Amino acid sequence: MMNEKLKWLFSPGSVAVIGASDSFDKLGYHVMKSLVKGRYRGAIYPVNPKAEKLWGIRTYPSLKDIPGEVDLAVIVVPAPSVPGTLQECGQKMVKGVVLITAGYKEIEDSQGETLEGEIKEIAGRYEIPIIGPNTFGFVNMTDGVNASFTYEFSLIKKGGVTLISQSGGFCHLCGFLAMEERMGMAKLMSLGNRVNVDFPEALRHFIEEDDATRVIALYIEGLDEPRGLLEMARSMGGKKPIIAYKAGKSEKGDSASRFHTGSLAGKYEIWKGALRQARILEVTSAEELIDTAKVLDVCAPIKGNRIAVLSGQAGPGMIAADALEDAGLKLAGFTTTTQEKINELLPPVAIRTNPVDMGPAWYSPKAMLDILKVTLEDEGIDGVIFIAMFASANLEVTKTMEGLMKDIEPFKKPVVACFTAPAGVWDEEIKRMDGEKGVAIIHTPERAAKAMGNLWKMQLIMR
Amino acid sequence: MMNEKLKWLFSPGSVAVIGASDSFDKLGYHVMKSLVKGRYRGAIYPVNPKAEKLWGIRTYPSLKDIPGEVDLAVIVVPAPSVPGTLQECGQKMVKGVVLITAGYKEIEDSQGETLEGEIKEIAGRYEIPIIGPNTFGFVNMTDGVNASFTYEFSLIKKGGVTLISQSGGFCHLCGFLAMEERMGMAKLMSLGNRVNVDFPEALRHFIEEDDATRVIALYIEGLDEPRGLLEMARSMGGKKPIIAYKAGKSEKGDSASRFHTGSLAGKYEIWKGALRQARILEVTSAEELIDTAKVLDVCAPIKGNRIAVLSGQAGPGMIAADALEDAGLKLAGFTTTTQEKINELLPPVAIRTNPVDMGPAWYSPKAMLDILKVTLEDEGIDGVIFIAMFASANLEVTKTMEGLMKDIEPFKKPVVACFTAPAGVWDEEIKRMDGEKGVAIIHTPERAAKAMGNLWKMQLIMR
Numbered sequence: 008m009m010n011e012k013l014k015w016l017f018s019p020g021s022v023a024v025i026g027a028s029d030s031f032d033k034l035g036y037h038v039m040k041s042l043v044k045g046r047y048r049g050a051i052y053p054v055n056p057k058a059e060k061l062w063g064i065r066t067y068p069s070l071k072d073i074p075g076e077v078d079l080a081v082i083v084v085p086a087p088s089v090p091g092t093l094q095e096c097g098q099k100m101v102k103g104v105v106l107i108t109a110g111y112k113e114i115e116d117s118q119g120e121t122l123e124g125e126i127k128e129i130a131g132r133y134e135i136p137i138i139g140p141n142t143f144g145f146v147n148m149t150d151g152v153n154a155s156f157t158y159e160f161s162l163i164k165k166g167g168v169t170l171i172s173q174s175g176g177f178c179h180l181c182g183f184l185a186m187e188e189r190m191g192m193a194k195l196m197s198l199g200n201r202v203n204v205d206f207p208e209a210l211r212h213f214i215e216e217d218d219a220t221r222v223i224a225l226y227i228e229g230l231d232e233p234r235g236l237l238e239m240a241r242s243m244g245g246k247k248p249i250i251a252y253k254a255g256k257s258e259k260g261d262s263a264s265r266f267h268t269g270s271l272a273g274k275y276e277i278w279k280g281a282l283r284q285a286r287i288l289e290v291t292s293a294e295e296l297i298d299t300a301k302v303l304d305v306c307a308p309i310k311g312n313r314i315a316v317l318s319g320q321a322g323p324g325m326i327a328a329d330a331l332e333d334a335g336l337k338l339a340g341f342t343t344t345t346q347e348k349i350n351e352l353l354p355p356v357a358i359r360t361n362p363v364d365m366g367p368a369w370y371s372p373k374a375m376l377d378i379l380k381v382t383l384e385d386e387g388i389d390g391v392i393f394i395a396m397f398a399s400a401n402l403e404v405t406k407t408m409e410g411l412m413k414d415i416e417p418f419k420k421p422v423v424a425c426f427t428a429p430a431g432v433w434d435e436e437i438k439r440m441d442g443e444k445g446v447a448i449i450h451t452p453e454r455a456a457k458a459m460g461n462l463w464k465m466q467l468i469m470r
Numbered sequence: 471m472m473n474e475k476l477k478w479l480f481s482p483g484s485v486a487v488i489g490a491s492d493s494f495d496k497l498g499y500h501v502m503k504s505l506v507k508g509r510y511r512g513a514i515y516p517v518n519p520k521a522e523k524l525w526g527i528r529t530y531p532s533l534k535d536i537p538g539e540v541d542l543a544v545i546v547v548p549a550p551s552v553p554g555t556l557q558e559c560g561q562k563m564v565k566g567v568v569l570i571t572a573g574y575k576e577i578e579d580s581q582g583e584t585l586e587g588e589i590k591e592i593a594g595r596y597e598i599p600i601i602g603p604n605t606f607g608f609v610n611m612t613d614g615v616n617a618s619f620t621y622e623f624s625l626i627k628k629g630g631v632t633l634i635s636q637s638g639g640f641c642h643l644c645g646f647l648a649m650e651e652r653m654g655m656a657k658l659m660s661l662g663n664r665v666n667v668d669f670p671e672a673l674r675h676f677i678e679e680d681d682a683t684r685v686i687a688l689y690i691e692g693l694d695e696p697r698g699l700l701e702m703a704r705s706m707g708g709k710k711p712i713i714a715y716k717a718g719k720s721e722k723g724d725s726a727s728r729f730h731t732g733s734l735a736g737k738y739e740i741w742k743g744a745l746r747q748a749r750i751l752e753v754t755s756a757e758e759l760i761d762t763a764k765v766l767d768v769c770a771p772i773k774g775n776r777i778a779v780l781s782g783q784a785g786p787g788m789i790a791a792d793a794l795e796d797a798g799l800k801l802a803g804f805t806t807t808t809q810e811k812i813n814e815l816l817p818p819v820a821i822r823t824n825p826v827d828m829g830p831a832w833y834s835p836k837a838m839l840d841i842l843k844v845t846l847e848d849e850g851i852d853g854v855i856f857i858a859m860f861a862s863a864n865l866e867v868t869k870t871m872e873g874l875m876k877d878i879e880p881f882k883k884p885v886v887a888c889f890t891a892p893a894g895v896w897d898e899e900i901k902r903m904d905g906e907k908g909v910a911i912i913h914t915p916e917r918a919a920k921a922m923g924n925l926w927k928m929q930l931i932m933r
Contacts (some may be wrong), residue, residue, distance in 0.1 A: 020498045031863075032863075034863060036863075037861075037862045037863045040862060041862070091517075110819060113819075134732050140602075143861070148647065156861060156862060157860075157861045157862045157863075158862045158865055159860070159862060159892045159895070160915075162892060172736075172785070174783065174784060174785025174786075174788075175783065175785070176781070176782070176783020176784060176785035176786045176787075177786060177789070177858065178889050179783065179786075179859035179861060179890065180785070180786050180859055180915070182924070183860070183889070183890045183891060183892055184860070184914070186892055187893065192773055200769070226785070227507075228788060230784070238590035252787050252789075254785065254788045254792055255788055255792070257790040257791060257792050257795045257801070264768060282811065292789075292793075292916045293789070293915070293916065294916075294917075318639070319639070320633070320637065320638065320639020320640075320642065320718065321637060321639060321845050322636070322637025322638070322639035322640035322643070322689070323637075323639045323640060323642075324639075325637075325691060325718055326715075326717050326756070327753075328639070328720060329717055329718070329719040329720050330755075331720075332719075332720045338720070355579065356573060356576075357570070376616070389843050395622075396639050396642035396647070397622070397642065398500075398619060398642060399500045399503060399504070399619055399620045399621045399622060400494075400495075400497060400499075400500045400608070400619055400620075424496070427642065427643050427646045428646060428648065429622045429625060429646055429648070429649055430650065432622070448522045451643070451755065451756050451757060452643070453646070453755045453756065453757075454754070454757075464692070
């Protein structure tokens with residue numbers, strides 16, 4: 008029953024905003040903005056007893072006055088009026104709730120805990136799944152539903168990564184990094200105080216019910232009962248790759264977690280082992296989370312750890328080579344056939360062994376592309392890191408970049424690329440090709456190597 | 471003598487471009503573009519026997535036809551004609567040379583080595599310092615001299631960081647990252663094959679002779695005689711902070727270095743110890759190099775390792791707290807006075823101990839600023855990490871950000887900030903305040919913590 012309702016919650020045909028507003032300093036303003044400017048295509052029902060129209064949309068004094076069905080209610084009214092509002096949601100047979108309002112279990116005042124108990128009881132009685140309280144909401148990029156107070160998340164590219172987070176702030180950090188790095192997302196959500204939708208429920212939903220989700224990223228601060236999450240992850244049996252960022256590692260961070268979401272972060276060392284056993288790959292920074300999720304979403308699976316580095320400049324190729332070995336990968340030797348072909352394509356002045364310095368082929372995009380293809384054909388190579396730094400003289404490389412897309416997909420091997428240029432120079436080409444045909448573009452050579460390493464680690468976890 | 475000439479080389483009153491061109495596919499075109507579009511204020515003398523005017527500037531058939539003195543000659547003619555050209559430079563009493571042409575010691579053909587020997591001999595005879603061969607050149611942001619084939623480096627912000635690199639590709643990577651991260655630079659150079667200007671000469675110059683350089687970053691692949699660099703660094707006695715990125719750590723990377731710049735990278739473990747002994751702080755990625763150099767350049771010195779984290783959102787504050795401890799810093803407790811003041815500024819719903827969650831003060835930029843000031847006044851706090859994620863509802867935070875600048879300088883403590891927002895939202899404010907009044911803005915909470923940690927490590931190295 009709750010499982011069925013979660014589908015309606017995340018892809019609602021109609022949304023009521025309880026506490027809708029047209030004044031900028033109210034969260035009800037920003038939720039309305041997210042739905043309206045985020046181009047939500049279902050019915051929007053603003054609820055506010057003091058207005059007849061908000062955002063140009065007919066407004067209702069209360070939930071029960073809304074004529075049609077309400078699939079999702081987003082609640083932003085003050086904490087003490089939430090139990091009454093939830094009761095109304097139950098009576099109206101609302102299928103799901105996003106409860107943005109804060110001031111419950113996470114505050115020092117014991118009244119918060121009492122109120123949260125009430126909410127839980129009402130939600131249970133009417134079987135309403137609740138995201139929150141104390142959440143920024145969720146964003147469904149797949150269907151264009153921004154049920155959060157941050158409109159800008161509607162600008163994130165559509166894709167296969169879903170982030171289930173225990174912190175709204177972390178969603179903001181990752182959401183903006185995702186925009187910068189052109190990572191495609193399916194859903195973005197903060198669980199808040201997890202009154203009845205916790206990690207296991209969300210994880211099950213996105214693995215079992217949401218085809219658009221291909222990769223799951225978790226941000227975990229602390230859980231009183233981590234077993235539910237871990238067992239759910241394990242039972243999903245490697246159906247979709249799951250990565251996790253565990254915060255609250257230090258003692259102080261741990262006590263901050265206690266206040267933030269009302270639960271202890273717990274001993275990090277225990278978490279580390281438990282994640283591994285649950286087939287979850289741990290990442291240790293927001294940028295690593297973004298890079299890894301992106302590569303897992305767009306690249307072909309990797310079958311081994313033998314990597315070739317092809318770089319337009321020797322230095323960046325060398326640092327990628329160093330970083331590869333740190334990431335558990337190997338710089339592979341080429342077969343004789345491959346080496347002979349590369350020797351034909353590159354003059355002796357170049358470094359023609361792995362990591363290859365394609366410098367002398369700078370002015371021949373065709374030669375660079377041919378080197379890439381020859382390398383992908385090599386049975387001893389499982390993946391390629393392709394690097395090019397812009398220089399005033401090599402605008403031609405743009406053609407190579409675009410060419411990459413068209414030809415490499417049939418090889419079914421991961422290609423992680425790093426194209427570095429001043430703002431505005433290659434932006435359009437990078438935007439067009441990133442994520443297409445199995446190529447992921449990653450910000451620096453070191454991060455490209457690390458992301459490729461995580462692709463391999465995930466392969467080991469999932470098989 | 472050579473020392474005196476290096477000053478002219480890096481800040482020339484006149485530049486001759488030998489091999490100047492107006493066709494896009496020649497490096498001589500791009501060097502001209504760098505000087506002209508980069509707004510070099512001295513005299514430019516294009517040299518090309520086949521043209522009378524290039525880039526609208528009178529062009530000379532050879533060096534000796536130039537009427538005035540030539541401080542710097544940038545040479546892009548083919549390798550075999552370089553010895554003759556250098557001879558002419560000597561006769562013309564040119565003070566310094568940038569030799570972009572490649573094809574010497576780094577190539578497999580033994581002719582390269584012979585030619586390089588000739589060059590060295592001529593340079594020695596006339597006492598001409600040469601940057602290169604096999605270099606992209608150098609850029610002097612301080613005085614607006616772009617003697618390289620990449621015009622776009624002229625867009626880098628002016629500042630105190632000088633990068634001395636053994637790879638031109640790495641200069642491109644770091645230069646573009648510097649632009650993205652608004653890092654101010656003094657000079658950017660690639661040594662190339664180091665015929666007579668090597669790390670020790672460049673290091674001495676930028677420490678002793680260049681006031682604009684406040685921080686030195688080195689990118690090292692491998693040196694046959696590392697002692698010169700290490701002894702020079704040590705003898706400079708901590709006059710300016712020096713950081714280094716050592717590439718070619720792996721065996722394969724090492725052999726790539728052999729081809730790239732004609733010298734072995736050498737055992738990494740030995741390098742690690744040697745750098746430490748030479749009072750050089752090692753960094754291990756291009757992004758860490760940028761972040762660390764920037765913080766060293768713009769922040770006040772740090773006197774201890776007790777840090778406060780003030781964050782607009784709990785999650786990003788927690789991950790900064792975790793990263794701090796990994797970076798060798800400590801999350802400090804507040805004194806009773808500080809704690810009492812923070813308790814007045816923040817309601818009990820907030821996390822008021824370190825890491826502080828300023829969430830409830832979101833709508834009061836004044837309260838956020840007051841918390842920052844109270845924390846900086848605390849004698850038990852040596853530095854502050856200040857974090858704010860944009861959300862649609864908190865545009866007001868912009869005011870806090872701008873306010874930061876005006877008030878925090880008198881405290882003489884480092885403030886590393888992390889302001890994350892979608893492109894276009896806070897860009898102007900971030901640009902205005904970054905690097906001003908002791909505030910460095912770093913891309914993510916984890917990187918902010920790492921950069922602050924490196925500030926402390928450098929403090930330990932230099933004292």
